[in-house]
Amino acid sequence: xxxxxxxxxxxxxxxxxxxxxxxxxxxxxxxxxxxxxxxxxxxxxxxxxxxxxxxxxxxxxxxxxxxxxxxxxxxxxxxxxxxxxxxxxxxxxxxxxxxxxxxxxxxxxxxxxxxxxxxxxxxxxxxxxxxxxxxxxxxxxxxxxxxxxxxxxxxxxxxxxxxxxxxxxxxxxxxxxxxxxxxxxxxxxxxxxxxxxxxxxxxxxxxxxxxxxxxxxxxxxxxxxxxxxxxxxxxxxxxxxxxxxxxxxxxxxxxxxxxxxxxxxxxxxxxxxxxxxxxxxxxxxxx
Amino acid sequence: xxxxxxxxxxxxxxxxxxxxxxxxxxxxxxxxxxxxxxxxxxxxxxxxxxxxxxxxxxxxxxxxxxxxxxxxxxxxxxxxxxxxxxxxxxxxxxxxxxxxxxxxxxxxxxxxxxxxxxxxxxxxxxxxxxxxxxxxxxxxxxxxxxxxxxxxxxxxxxxxxxxxxxxxxxxxxxxxxxxxxxxxxxxxxxxxxxxxxxxxxxxxxxxxxxxxxxxxxxxxxxxxxxxxxxxxxxxxxxxxxxxxxxxxxxxxxxxxxxxxxxxxxxxxxxxxxxxxxxxxxxxxxxxxxx
Numbered sequence: 001x002x003x004x005x006x007x008x009x010x011x012x013x014x015x016x017x018x019x020x021x022x023x024x025x026x027x028x029x030x031x032x033x034x035x036x037x038x039x040x041x042x043x044x045x046x047x048x049x050x051x052x053x054x055x056x057x058x059x060x061x062x063x064x065x066x067x068x069x070x071x072x073x074x075x076x077x078x079x080x081x082x083x084x085x086x087x088x089x090x091x092x093x094x095x096x097x098x099x100x101x102x103x104x105x106x107x108x109x110x111x112x113x114x115x116x117x118x119x120x121x122x123x124x125x126x127x128x129x130x131x132x133x134x135x136x137x138x139x140x141x142x143x144x145x146x147x148x149x150x151x152x153x154x155x156x157x158x159x160x161x162x163x164x165x166x167x168x169x170x171x172x173x174x175x176x177x178x179x180x181x182x183x184x185x186x187x188x189x190x191x192x193x194x195x196x197x198x199x200x201x202x203x204x205x206x207x208x209x210x211x212x213x214x215x216x217x218x219x220x221x222x223x224x225x226x227x228x229x230x231x232x233x234x235x236x237x238x239x240x241x242x243x244x245x246x247x248x249x250x251x252x253x254x255x256x257x258x259x260x261x262x263x264x265x266x267x268x269x270x271x272x273x274x275x276x277x278x279x280x281x282x283x284x285x286x287x
Numbered sequence: 288x289x290x291x292x293x294x295x296x297x298x299x300x301x302x303x304x305x306x307x308x309x310x311x312x313x314x315x316x317x318x319x320x321x322x323x324x325x326x327x328x329x330x331x332x333x334x335x336x337x338x339x340x341x342x343x344x345x346x347x348x349x350x351x352x353x354x355x356x357x358x359x360x361x362x363x364x365x366x367x368x369x370x371x372x373x374x375x376x377x378x379x380x381x382x383x384x385x386x387x388x389x390x391x392x393x394x395x396x397x398x399x400x401x402x403x404x405x406x407x408x409x410x411x412x413x414x415x416x417x418x419x420x421x422x423x424x425x426x427x428x429x430x431x432x433x434x435x436x437x438x439x440x441x442x443x444x445x446x447x448x449x450x451x452x453x454x455x456x457x458x459x460x461x462x463x464x465x466x467x468x469x470x471x472x473x474x475x476x477x478x479x480x481x482x483x484x485x486x487x488x489x490x491x492x493x494x495x496x497x498x499x500x501x502x503x504x505x506x507x508x509x510x511x512x513x514x515x516x517x518x519x520x521x522x523x524x525x526x527x528x529x530x531x532x533x534x535x536x537x538x539x540x541x542x543x544x545x546x547x548x549x550x551x552x553x554x555x556x557x558x559x560x561x562x563x564x565x566x567x568x569x570x571x572x573x574x575x576x577x
Contacts, residue, residue, distance in 0.1 A: 271386030
């Protein structure tokens with residue numbers, strides 16, 4: 001039972017990650033491979049502030065979001081001058097730089113040793129220590145983020161985003177500031193990625209750089225693609241599927257070392273398959 | 288002096304990988320992550336034939352190159368050609384190659400395990416003294432093979448029929464179809480040449496150091512970074528780019544610490560993408576299509 005709760009919390013964290021990436025990759029048309037980096041920035045900020053300054057969760061969360069957003073603002077203002085494949089390569093570079101900062105800036109992050117002993121969350125005088133209460137907190141944040149993104153993408157802001165991801169020059173000719181919209185979207189997406197980061201840090205109580213590698217970024221992007229671009233419910237289902245897949249494989253009787261590889265083979269395969277469909281789907285809808 | 292030799296070795300490997308990537312990139316026009324797994328597959332095949340099946344060194348290396356090239360060509364026939372046929376964007380092609388990379392990398396992990404393997408046999412010999420520094424036989428072979436192959440292929444691309452056709456397809460696939468060049472077949476050729484070069488580079492890397500399933504990725508990105516810095520489709524630019532990149536890497540590792548090598552590579556790459564997206568020279572990158 002405890003284990004089930006643990007899995008559900010992880011699913012919740014990945015739902016938030018994939019939905020925040022869906023905002024920039026799906027709606028804004030900016031495929032990013034730096035998402036695990038922003039997730040990591042969130043987690044590290046939370047960990048450092050909570051361990052060194054004993055700040056409460058309600059204060060740590062906005063700080064983490066702001067820092068991650070600030071970083072994304074700087075990065076995107078630069079990176080968004082490139083397009084398409086070059087943008088992806090650029091974000092890949094940002095991911096590697098962030099990872100290597102986490103890994104090598106030992107005086108701040110303790111490098112590969114990670115940060116242990118992150119305290120539990122305390123909300124309005126109540127300690128959230130049991131798995132069940134943590135699950136409720138996670139679910140609350142998931143639902144909050146889901147509705148916010150839903151409302152946002154249905155608003156005029158969302159429509160503009162969709163327009164510019166379809167045809168940038170056309171959107172520009174209608175007087176939309178494409179660059180500004182993209183920077184705002186990318187920054188927001190990174191800010192939301194910090195939320196699951198703080199949750200993860202408080203939940204596991206120990207973080208090290210290996211949780212925020214390039215593989216993690218690829219995994220989050222795969223969730224978004226498999227669930228469907230611009231499809232928030234799709235991201236929910238895909239995160240549940242991909243996070244629970246290794247458990248299902250273990251259940252069948254596969255040793256866990258093989259199961260990890262098989263899971264990656266399966267999601268790589270689905271990714272390739274989706275490219276055939278993705279392409280046809282887009283052509284179907286808009287031509 | 289030791290630093291110079293190290294720079295020379297890494298430079299020649301980066302040059303070869305960058306060149307192999309740029310041949311396939313020019314004609315097919317997307318970032319092919321699968322090339323990273325081609326670099327990895329070659330030494331593993333060598334390991335299979337040489338250590339596990341006990342074939343002779345020469346035979347196993349040639350077999351490994353053939354098998355790896357076959358994988359590169361198969362990926363084009365089975366995956367990218369059908370994708371191109373249904374008008375995929377190059378982002379879709381890139382993501383599918385990322386998917387293929389994940390699949391193949393995990394197949395290698397399943398078959399050979401995650402721990403580093405070595406194709407070296409016999410005890411490690413000390414290298415030759417060379418102006419007060421040491422260089423091993425493998426490293427001499429590496430530098431020679433890389434530079435000779437690079438020169439030969441650059442010449443081949445310039446003068447042979449296939450090379451000219453590859454450049455024609457790179458500049459305009461439709462027009463080359465009209466004048467009777469089958470662009471699909473030329474792209475297949477480009478993939479074959481690129482994969483063969485990448486597999487040679489992979490084998491050389493494995494003989495010098497160890498191999499692990501994830502080794503291809505960072506090497507590919509050194510090559511790609513060199514290509515972007517140098518500018519697309521320019522051999523001279525590629526040489527300059529590789530030289531600049533490797534020198535920067537090793538100066539960083541010498542003065543600041545080798546842990547920052549990857550970071551400095553990507554910082555340089557990002558700076559170039561932003562400030563000078565055309566590189567030293569070369570063609571204009573494709574911006575937003577109208």
